Amino acid sequence: MIETLQMILEGVAARLRYQATTYLPSLLAALIILVGAWVMALLARWVLTRIFKGMAADRFLRRSGLAFMLDRSGRLRATRLAAQSAYWLILIAGFLTGLSVFDTDLTSQITQSFVFLLPRLVLGGLILLAGVWLSQYLGRSVLVWAVNEGLPSPRRLATAVRILVMFVAVVVTADYLNFARHIFLAAFIILLGGAVLAASLAFGLGGRDAMRRWVEQRRGAAEERAEERSLWNHL
């Protein structure tokens, strides 16, 4: 009995020893790589913050309105953006290198998938970012135009434009990433077609009288304005 127990314990100890000698060095190596990468990432961020001026990039961020979109305070600077990007890239690279130390099928697969997917994810993110920017830009343009033209429900109109643009951006991103592309595309076509049909029906049947009244009102206001123009000129 004691011998059997001793054998089992020896077997466990042997397995533990084997696993420790097999994986611990790899784990330690991975940890060292990760810490090294973290130190390098910190260093890169520190160096970039100090030496990278990025005035032209700052100007682009400010002039395009991206600085305000990404950070409501508008204090986003290219230096910070570049430093943060470098920090995370080095950290991710370190993590992947650390994983590859284990040299197993699973870790190789994870590393490969990540390396292949990362550029696509970045580009997909950029497409979404462009979509957000465009939806905000067009939404605000429509809002201001509708307010100045005295159209009914300007905010709803602007929201509809925003949703439409964002939806297109999501469909394009999904198509690019090959992620449920058929579902998104079908949903897009169904929703767009449905919206157009609903708007046509509403305009043609339900809102006919309301639209007529509104158009007449607008015509009356335009005539009134035309009369005033001859009386006094804004310039």
Add this chain to the structure above:
Amino acid sequence: MAFEAPIEASPDAVDLPPADVVAGIVAAAGGEVHPGVLRAACLSLEKYFPQVPGLILVSGAAGEMPDVLLEFPECRMVLLPPASSASAVFPFPFHGTPWKAEALRNLLRVASRTGARACAVVHGDVRTVTPEWFELLLRPVLLGGYDWVAPRYHRHKYDGAITHGLAYPLMRALYGLQLREPLAWEFGISDRLMHRLLAEDDWNRPPIRITPGLWMTTVALGEGYRVCQSFLGARHWGPAAPEGGLPAMLSQIADSLFRLLDDYAPVWRARNGSRPADCFGHRFDLALDPTPRGVDSMLAAFFAACKDAGEVWSEVLSLDTLQAVRQTAARAGGQAFRFENELWTRIVYEFAAAHRRQPAHRPWLLPALTPLYLGWLASFILETEYSVSAEVEEKIESLCQCFEHYKPYLVQIWTRNGAPASSRPAGEHAPSPSPAEV
């Protein structure tokens, strides 16, 4: 003396008759010139400048010119062809003179080449032009040594609201000279300033192409030229209905003002206060027209925008200002509606700063000023409904003083790069003046 037919010349022609004074006329969009304008130019040169060689330049002339020269055989006239179509490319409709900058440039080029010491420019479709207009625009240059003679018109109290509510107070606060018509539809100019303006390479960039008069005034004020104004009397504006409506027109004027603000920032930041401009001609008052209608529609537009455009305004205006706009709308009650000068001043300054800060957003940012302008204008009309011209002048003067008082605030937000006005903590800007100060 025999009648001399007009010479048709290109702007690059070299065999031009020499002249000391030039009476320039910019033809209307169709190339026409009203006979009264030509007659006034001829009469002016004959009556007021008989001793110096004079020349009439008509820029953008097309088709038959009125036979006015038969009445004035001594007059010499040069016709310049209409501006090329290249400059007619225009972003969106405005008040209908996209070709004007090129027509003016051609006119100044030829005037400069004739050796003219002074040149007066008027529009060919203004029916109230008299010989005295040319005299009043030319004499300060010839005898007073001025480089730029801006016009001053007799206007109905509600006429030119963009000028007396936006352009005049802003330009006065910036450059320190009380010029009533900075948009300068008519003007007199010296050879020195002509050379400076003609040295500009790109006359097709927005502030010059859209509002050449404003640009020229800014150059004169910003670069230290001697500037005065001449009281010309009433100007008949004709059917100048803006094609793109008020939002397009106001946006483009504001865009020009704010772009020029950027160009001359070091100049205006160093100037404080204002002084009256030397003024020539006799000021006289005419009977006032009845109050125009339309205040209700202006107020409706303002209130509707307060309800819906808050999201857009919050990108431009500070929290304080946005709150004040909402309070103004909430306090409104028919005739009692008041849009304070202080509020309008802050709005204009904050739009100017946002225009600089967010160039990509200009297409929606500038039209967002329209409902606020309509709110201010409605208040101005209601406040001055029963006022005589002197009282209206006082009202405009108090607005201008408010713009001057708040100039440090403009300097402050102008230099702040980055943080949008909307994210600033309340009460951070310049201290509010007491009612007695404004």
